[in-house]
Amino acid sequence: MRRYSLILAVALVVISAVVGYTLKLRLDKARAQHAHPAPPMKTGLEGVASAGWHWWKNDDQTGRLITDVKAASFEGTHDPSTFELIDARLRMYDKSGSSYTFVQSERALFDEGTGVLRSEGLVHIVMNVPKDKNAEDQAEANKRVRVTTTGVVYETKTGKASTDQPASFVFTEGDGKAVGVAYDPNTKILHLKSQVALDWIGKGPATNKMHIETSDLIYKEAEGKIYMSPWSRMIRQSTRIEAHSTVVTLENHHLHEINGDHAVGSDVRDDRRTGYSADKMVAMFNDKGVLMEIRGDGNARVESGQTGAHTVLTGEHADLHFKLETKQQGKNTVQDSELSLVNADGHSVAISTPLPQPGVKLAETRILRSEHIELAMKPGGKDLQEIRTPSTAQLEFRPNRPDQAHRVVDAAHLRVIYGEGSYVDTLLAWQAVTHTDKAAANVKVKTGPDGKPIPPSPALTWSDLMTVKFAPESNQVATIDQSGNFRYEEGARKAWAKQAYLEQSINRITLSDHARVLDDTGSATGDTIVMNQATGDMDAKGHVLSTHEPDKNQKPGTSMLDAGEPMQARADRMQTRDDNSKVFYEGNVVMWQGANRISADSIAIDRDARGLIAAGNVVSELLDNRTPGATTSDAAAATPDSAANTGPIFTNVYAPKLVYRDDTKVANYSDGVKLTRQKMTITAQDLQAFLTPKSDKPSNESSLNHALATGKVTIHDVISPGRTRVGKGEHCEYYTKEDKVILNGGAPQMTDSFKGITKGMQLTYFSGDDHLIVDGKKAQVAFTKMKKKATPAPQPESSNGMSVSGPQ
Numbered sequence: 001m002r003r004y005s006l007i008l009a010v011a012l013v014v015i016s017a018v019v020g021y022t023l024k025l026r027l028d029k030a031r032a033q034h035a036h037p038a039p040p041m042k043t044g045l046e047g048v049a050s051a052g053w054h055w056w057k058n059d060d061q062t063g064r065l066i067t068d069v070k071a072a073s074f075e076g077t078h079d080p081s082t083f084e085l086i087d088a089r090l091r092m093y094d095k096s097g098s099s100y101t102f103v104q105s106e107r108a109l110f111d112e113g114t115g116v117l118r119s120e121g122l123v124h125i126v127m128n129v130p131k132d133k134n135a136e137d138q139a140e141a142n143k144r145v146r147v148t149t150t151g152v153v154y155e156t157k158t159g160k161a162s163t164d165q166p167a168s169f170v171f172t173e174g175d176g177k178a179v180g181v182a183y184d185p186n187t188k189i190l191h192l193k194s195q196v197a198l199d200w201i202g203k204g205p206a207t208n209k210m211h212i213e214t215s216d217l218i219y220k221e222a223e224g225k226i227y228m229s230p231w232s233r234m235i236r237q238s239t240r241i242e243a244h245s246t247v248v249t250l251e252n253h254h255l256h257e258i259n260g261d262h263a264v265g266s267d268v269r270d271d272r273r274t275g276y277s278a279d280k281m282v283a284m285f286n287d288k289g290v291l292m293e294i295r296g297d298g299n300a301r302v303e304s305g306q307t308g309a310h311t312v313l314t315g316e317h318a319d320l321h322f323k324l325e326t327k328q329q330g331k332n333t334v335q336d337s338e339l340s341l342v343n344a345d346g347h348s349v350a351i352s353t354p355l356p357q358p359g360v361k362l363a364e365t366r367i368l369r370s371e372h373i374e375l376a377m378k379p380g381g382k383d384l385q386e387i388r389t390p391s392t393a394q395l396e397f398r399p400n401r402p403d404q405a406h407r408v409v410d411a412a413h414l415r416v417i418y419g420e421g422s423y424v425d426t427l428l429a430w431q432a433v434t435h436t437d438k439a440a441a442n443v444k445v446k447t448g449p450d451g452k453p454i455p456p457s458p459a460l461t462w463s464d465l466m467t468v469k470f471a472p473e474s475n476q477v478a479t480i481d482q483s484g485n486f487r488y489e490e491g492a493r494k495a496w497a498k499q500a501y502l503e504q505s506i507n508r509i510t511l512s513d514h515a516r517v518l519d520d521t522g523s524a525t526g527d528t529i530v531m532n533q534a535t536g537d538m539d540a541k542g543h544v545l546s547t548h549e550p551d552k553n554q555k556p557g558t559s560m561l562d563a564g565e566p567m568q569a570r571a572d573r574m575q576t577r578d579d580n581s582k583v584f585y586e587g588n589v590v591m592w593q594g595a596n597r598i599s600a601d602s603i604a605i606d607r608d609a610r611g612l613i614a615a616g617n618v619v620s621e622l623l624d625n626r627t628p629g630a631t632t633s634d635a636a637a638a639t640p641d642s643a644a645n646t647g648p649i650f651t652n653v654y655a656p657k658l659v660y661r662d663d664t665k666v667a668n669y670s671d672g673v674k675l676t677r678q679k680m681t682i683t684a685q686d687l688q689a690f691l692t693p694k695s696d697k698p699s700n701e702s703s704l705n706h707a708l709a710t711g712k713v714t715i716h717d718v719i720s721p722g723r724t725r726v727g728k729g730e731h732c733e734y735y736t737k738e739d740k741v742i743l744n745g746g747a748p749q750m751t752d753s754f755k756g757i758t759k760g761m762q763l764t765y766f767s768g769d770d771h772l773i774v775d776g777k778k779a780q781v782a783f784t785k786m787k788k789k790a791t792p793a794p795q796p797e798s799s800n801g802m803s804v805s806g807p808q
Helices: 004-023 028-035 642-646
Strands: 052-059 065-076 082-093 099-111 116-121 122-130 146-150 153-155 161-171 173-186 189-202 210-220 225-236 240-249 254-269 272-285 291-305 309-329 334-352 365-377 386-389 395-400 408-410 413-418 424-437 461-471 477-490 495-501 510-519 522-532 538-548 567-575 581-593 596-606 611-623 652-661 664-671 673-677 679-686 684-692 704-720 724-737 740-744 749-752 756-761 761-765 771-775 783-786 804-806
Touching: 052 210, 082 510, 161 189, 173 538, 225 783, 254 291, 272 309, 291 334, 309 679, 365 413, 395 424, 408 413, 461 749, 495 522, 495 783, 522 567, 538 581, 581 761, 664 673, 673 704, 673 761, 679 684, 704 740, 724 761, 749 761
Parallel strands: none
Antiparallel strands: 052 065, 065 082, 082 099, 099 116, 099 122, 116 153, 122 146, 146 161, 153 161, 161 173, 173 189, 189 210, 210 225, 225 240, 240 254, 254 272, 272 291, 291 309, 309 334, 334 365, 365 386, 365 395, 386 413, 395 408, 408 424, 413 424, 424 461, 461 477, 477 495, 495 510, 510 522, 522 538, 538 567, 567 581, 581 596, 596 611, 611 652, 652 664, 652 673, 664 684, 673 679, 679 704, 684 704, 704 724, 724 740, 724 749, 740 761, 749 756, 756 783, 761 771, 771 804
């Protein structure tokens, strides 16, 4: 592509030379009529001028010498009007008389009647010789342009000169050849008829020569145009240009423009290749003949090959802009042009195909589509600097490996910035919309009810700005940063945030600043949410609030983990794993379903196993299903205090740890437990809460069926204002349906603030009344110590070895 101007400069020099050669061959009729007479010859006989022959002609107006012909011998032929010149030497001076063109012919015939001079042998021509220099001096001739040919025909009446024979050209900085040459001085048209080949060496070494070829060349001097047809080819080292019906335009004898049909050019050097083509191509040059611009119309195409990728840019139109560079070549300073910018318009497409590299995984093929695409080169014209689109564009990442995702980016406009070696460094897209199909190797195939695989949903995103960073020297996407009103959608999963950050190697998205994720299993909000696109796992941090929808395929559960109700939670951190089947909360956790609530430092939920584990400052609040104030205990029903309790009934449990499984409907509290329910408080080392299963029908039962407490059990029950009952033992059973407490193990005792202390092997009482049952071991009596009353007189303690039952 580079140094295109030098190629055409060669063509111009050679063409000018040939014009000069043929122009100076003219011997028009007017000159012949005013020439000095030749030496007399014998009429009707062949004459021989053995001493040589000299003929010249001066300009009628200026008197300057315009033609001078000498021959070693002059002979007449059988035709009186025809003369044969042997070893003829012809000098044709320019209008100023300051220089001349020298023509030497071994044998020439001149027909005085027709005015035609024919050369039958070799013809040597030396161009532009100063008038005071001798062209027959070989050293002087070597400084000038020289032409060698045969069979030259010169018409002195019209000035036309032509030959159908091969002609060769030699000049100080190159050479050339053609078969068949014609020149008409009246129309100033030079015609090289076939097999045209020119070589321009220039001032540098021979390896820098430029080669020009064409089948037919016409130079119209009056128009300043050169026509080459049906094809032309120009080659200089790594640069090659081919075209059909090529037209070269000159301005003030300087190369100005080249116009060709179906033009194809290429430049191959080092580790890169640049090519271009179009149905119509125009090359523009400055006044120094240096290439500055190439315009292509119709199926325009520009190719660029680097170490890591091969890029093809196509469009209806393409403009290649070049930057003028001044370089030092040895002792000489020269000007040259380097490709700096390419513009493509009209259904433009840029395709960058990665090339295999040792130790580097093959990247995706990138396909950019837009009405207008600009491609900028780095200084030196070797590597890509940037590809940009000022209008709407689409960039497709087409996978070349099974572990690559297929991604499409649509944008209002975008930029692709390149790093070292034309490897992509950064992609910027404004008002970006992405469509990503997961890599086949990373997709978990799901099947529908009919057993057929369900196609995975694509991942869609929207954002004001998208910044993509690539791994160095790999063309591999490393990270994607999307900011400004980010939105994400993948099947049922949706997400919103101010900013999103994707780490491609691990397929992880980080949402920040008012992040929110929603799918058919629930939703989550937080300061930051991290999602693993490959596994569906999610991590949320900062002011986390989540909702998990009930599983419609599950039967109703319990009040603690009810699959039939939405579960909501608040925490500092949250994690979901295994397709949201496992959920972990940490830091100030509060989880609730309806009125039921659990708080803890951490809570882990296994939705498949239908269980949870809570640890650290665990507090559970369970609301009874039964109607407030209702009880199935006859004794309790007769108690005014119970009947008056018309508010909701909560069972609250406090413990360091909770383990719950819904298949057993048992909540295990451990490591120091406190249970509160209405006016009762139970403390123990461990406690098992047996929950009441829910049914589809309305139920009037407590959420807590019964509880078992073990280890240093203490029961504190407020019987009435001013009266408490405190029980102690190693084991305790509490049944909500009857409000019944069974205390045993160790040395159980019950202390009534009004009636005193009762001891026995097992103490049973009902919280709603004064009914107490004391059971002792065999041969061991229960011990009851009654508190004294002011009135009536104190009664004796029972010590008859019998159990005491009834009101105490």
